Amino acid sequence: MSWKDTEAQTQTMVTKTFELAGAFGPVPGIYREPTEASGRLVLLGHGGTANKEAEYIQLMARVLNERGIATVVIDAPGHGERLDSSIAPGPDTFEKMWHGGGGQKAALSDWRMTLDFIEAEYGPRATGWWGLSMGTMIGLPVSATDQRIQVAQLGLMGTWGPNGESLRELAPEMTCPIRFLVQWDDEIVPRDACLELFGLIGSRRKTLHANPGLHSQVPLFEMRESAAYLDKQLG
């Protein structure tokens, strides 16, 4: 339960990898912080069948870092280094990966442990969540149940999928400010299910942004604006 050897430093960012002994098996992760001390942290949740090193996760880590915000990402249950080697990751095997890894229960346990670990190392900081698609399947329950999360960028998810019923139940519990992305032509998560989930979120301050395009075609400007949003909300 500690940092791994690998550490990298650029002019503006320090990257450290770690592995924690989770209740559902080892949880490998990457922590990045600006070389200048950072008083803010964002938890990054990657999408289904992706992993902690997905390109858009690296992009978000970079743009948040440019705003002086540290980030942490872990492989989700059944994903990345935690993938069951008998499963080929893909849309058809996603539910198998999710359930095989322990699903929402594991994800909640992993993230509580991860945030505990990072806070033990660096102290408590203003903390937000960023995660789309499976990053919302996980991020909504995390944000709804962990009061340390002060703001969440969610989206590309609805009252749908393997934990759709949990999302439906937990959404009204949410109180922190939310921004929620919808892809109008989402071919994976039905638009109406996404709109329904947004509607159910209890937070008084919540804003939905919708753009044309398929599930994975989130415009780059929304990615950048999501960083600006978290930056502003984390104060």
Next chain:
Amino acid sequence: MSWKDTEAQTQTMVTKTFELAGAFGPVPGIYREPTEASGRLVLLGHGGTANKEAEYIQLMARVLNERGIATVVIDAPGHGERLDSSIAPGPDTFEKMWHGGGGQKAALSDWRMTLDFIEAEYGPRATGWWGLSMGTMIGLPVSATDQRIQVAQLGLMGTWGPNGESLRELAPEMTCPIRFLVQWDDEIVPRDACLELFGLIGSRRKTLHANPGLHSQVPLFEMRESAAYLDKQLG
């Protein structure tokens, strides 16, 4: 068909009133420009039963002015100085006001004339539209049919109301970038009708922003961001 006497100047803004001889009667308007020369113009469409001097129109004129953008607003058909004195303006009389003033046909004629007039005075400039509710009932047809409009901030309207069918027909004709506001708890224009209208808009670049609240409870940050959006799009 000319400027009226009234003119006011603050440190940052020149305000001029005018009246044009429209095909559907006199069209009174207000033109405002930054004291520093402005290469950009936004047409402001006010909401139903309001008029060219509504507080939020003045707010938008001011925030656009702060960004170096000139604005022009006119009383809509049957509204403001064009109100039939036998009608008390209100939600119940809105359709009567709209139709009595000549409706969409008059609005299209008015705005073409108004933009012609302003361009004759100041030359052609990068031009956008800002208008919610009736400001979209008018702004969508104007933007869809006048190629001088390069970007439009619309919202609070759907495939609904006295020109709902026209909006449905014209939306696919739109090509300029659009931002579209929805109030999630809109008690006047049904949310589904708003979402349907957004879906029908033909523009490749269109983004919907939705927030909780009633029709008239658009958050102030969205008003400010709508100015930032037009500013960016008008280059």
